[in-house]
Amino acid sequence: MSNVDFKNYFETYFKNYPNKDGYFGKYGGQYLPPQLIEPFNEITEAYQTICKSASFINELRRIRKEFQGRPTPVYHCEKLSRLFGNMQIYLKREDLNHTGAHKLNHCMGEGLLAKFLGKKKLIAETGAGQHGVALATAAAFYGLECDIYMGEVDIKKQAPNVARMKLLGARVIPVSHGLKTLKEAVDAAFEGYLKEYETSIYCIGSVVGPHPFPMMVRDFQMVVGEEAHAQYKEMTGEMPDTVVACVGGGSNAMGIFSAFLKEPVKIVGVEPMGIGEKKGEHAASITFGKEGILHGFNSLLLQNEKGEPDPVYSIASGLDYPSVGPEHAFFHDINRVEYTSASDEEALEAFFLLSKYEGIIPALESSHALAYAIREARKPNASGSILVNLSGRGDKDIDYVIENYGIDFLEKLDKKRNKK
């Protein structure tokens, strides 16, 4: 598609996608056990009514401003840009959103929906604990109960996030079967929800899962793009040449991309290439995945011959998911978004450089998006501008990075590169 085609196509896009069955092209849908179809349809119908109501919109607006501290700013990285040459790097500062990442944007929306529906409890699973913490925060704010299902292995690994969830008043329910990690936690959370769907709501942590979640989470994240579009325009008088975000499930990316789809802007999603391109070394679901169903939706999936999900790895635990939001698979098919990847090493370099040159410690997830910007800025004769969605702050990652890679990571990397 040309730029003109984009403009026309995306003018009406959000009215048409997903279709009423939750499909973006062939991706998405709702693959549920029979007992859960009714509860999910109830959520869909309620959402479609409530999201148009003035009281819901006004209340969410007030919460974003007064509780979350929105709008988050757009920031021009002058020093980092100068380090590489002419390309100007800008950040959308979701690290300054309350709790330090974009995830709270959809959790506050899901919580408000629960409140409007008269539900008493929020239910979810969590892997590394980031979604659990954001949801527990929302539950505390709305005065709702919160059950977070978490694999026993993850509970041991993520002690600070477990403590946070408990401090916020959530119940952390250990899942002790199978591999005792995220996959089992998803099953257990579904079972828990099935037992009490009349008084609770299931909250998914990204633009994944059965319809209506990819749509709902996208809609709640669109505030990121709306703000960034207006802020960037006010700062510079124009549009950025490129907009980039990291893609795990794809919620922060959908948030910022949404406002730029109809603009003549190059849009890039960055997947985690981990430590290599072999099975189990990365989590690049769009780059290497094939069509398949996981967790109730059809998308691109890293899978074996039997259709079982492959093991995945990334230094950024928020990115290690074997599938991806169906709308990203669709954007890949229609060629509106370019999907590429960054390795652990590139993300680490970005993590250190942004800290040192701008005084901002980025989440390892967000460092993947920044790594792409740095790679582009280093190219000979690079110019123009790039807007990076800085999805979260990196305080959670500092101990792990320093212990495993050393405070002198940049010097070691320099030596390694000079040898080549």
Ligand SMILES: *Cc1c(COP(=O)(O)O)cnc(C)c1O
């Ligand atoms: C969870 C997380 C991500 C990945 O989730 P998406 O749905 O792909 O946005 C990215 N950045 C941060 C800081 C996260 O916590």
